Amino acid sequence: MLYLECPYCGVKGEETEFHAGGEAHLKRFGPGSSDQEFESYLFARENPKGVHFERWRHVNGCGKWFHAARCTASLEVFGTYSAQTTEPPKAIKDAISAKRPGWRWRDFS
Amino acid sequence: MRKYSVFAVAREALRDHTGWDRAWPNAAPKKRYDVIIIGAGGHGLATAYYLGKNFGITNVAIIEKGWLGGGNTGRNTTIIRSNYLQDPSAAIYEKSRSLYETMSQDLNYNVMFSPRGVMMLAQTEHEKRGYLRTAHANKLQGVATRFIGPEEVKKLVPIINLHGPRYPVLGALWQERGGTARHDAVAWGYARACAAMGMDVIQKCEVTGITKENGRVTGVNTTRGDIACDKLGVVVAGHTGVLADMAGFRLPVESLALQALVSEPIKPCMDVVVMANTVHGYMSQSDKGEMVIGGGTDGFNNYTQRGSFHHIEETVRALVETFPMISRLKMLRQWGGIVDMTGDRSPILSKTPVEGIFMNCGWGTGGFKAIPGSGWAMAELMAKGHSPLTEEFSMFRFREGKFIDESVAAGVAH
Ligand SMILES: Cc1cc2nc3c(=O)[nH]c(=O)nc-3n(C[C@H](O)[C@H](O)[C@H](O)COP(=O)(O)OP(=O)(O)OC[C@H]3O[C@@H](n4cnc5c(N)ncnc54)[C@H](O)[C@@H]3O)c2cc1C
């Protein structure tokens, strides 16, 4: 069972309060991009065993999308943060570094 | 290795069963093999077996980080069917189902294949239309399956409630030669047969890195030393993302938890497999009498082999409407496996950007039924560089938009 906190309304709840929305911080490619970029954006995924960044939605609450940093090997949640960003904030990265020194995820570390 | 037979049973009966050999030797890694297969689940073992049997390639190691068959192969609900919608799927799944028919004889190991029939309930108009379409497609593909009405459903499954208020039974897709098999025995039978051909089945040996030179694979690093190889087959289901990362590419695969549970054993009450895809639940009765129940996947990436309780609750709640008698059953055990889901819910059997590395993954929630067919096709792909059964399942189909979309037809892909 997963416990998350909505960064907008501050509600803490177990996972049925929320809905998982897949990998976070995807860079979108559209017309004019190469086939490989388009495929990579649409289908290729990190799918890591360990630190992961995801999109979640507070479906049974304020309805807003947000981001979560989580460990897929232990289900530990490192923190949640606003959807209005293309990169996890420093506080979240520091929280992860404290628990998983040397972690990396795409270009983040 | 001595053959198992009725004479062997009689002989051992006369000497208190003191003469049985170990089913297979526990090998230690050598320095080099022609082919290394990572993952001793059903698909990895079957790949190795057919490399030896069909192509004479026996300098092979199958490397497993845990114990043989301890991944999804030992955690699934063992439904076997082949009535998929798309031609490439029907071809590989039907090849597989037909190999199950003779697997016990072929491997000299009783895998308890039980072609008791698989019934996929249509519980919405949409689903009924979908299954009618599949039945027509199967006719063209030469897969024996047909659509049956509610009366025939009731005749085959007396404990069913046809008139659930929310999910009435409108008919079913019925495959008479589908069924179940003993999951562990499939892994053990292939392992024994591989060992008999001189292959090394190496347990408790985790692959931690893949070595390459000039874009070609040269071997693997493991917790028991480095091992060289010419060709590498990666067959690790839920850990596909981890191994792809070691090899240096990404795949359209996500790892999710899928759960199953069994009830206390009861007298025989249902002698077919029933799947209810609209409500994400399916059920069969084991030889021990337990009702074996499975559901849908969780929604988020997970490597813990534990799923969330509310999915169990949803599955059971939905099944109780269709099978009211199970509402009084106590559930005994529940467990989870990590399934590898692809973008179009079809598997990947493919060459990769690294020469010499072949991937077999993406069987997701429904790959137990595919074990022999997948091994057969993967062995051909690795030995000859191509196989008619794997052509459409290349990992590069996502770039071309040539999906093999089974999710629309099946809802759940078991
Ligand atoms: C609850 C549940 C129910 C299911 N029900 C059905 C069903 O009814 N019908 C059906 O057809 N399918 C079903 N499936 C799906 C089916 O179980 C799988 O598709 C199939 O077993 C996959 O087999 P595999 O050999 O590819 O993987 P696995 O059996 O998971 O084997 C992969 C192996 O690779 C090993 N490995 C991973 N990483 C490494 C490493 N770094 N080094 C060495 N070894 C490694 C793992 O330890 C594992 O043993 C179900 C799955 C689950 C979880």
Ligand SMILES: [Zn+2]
């Ligand atoms: Zn909220």
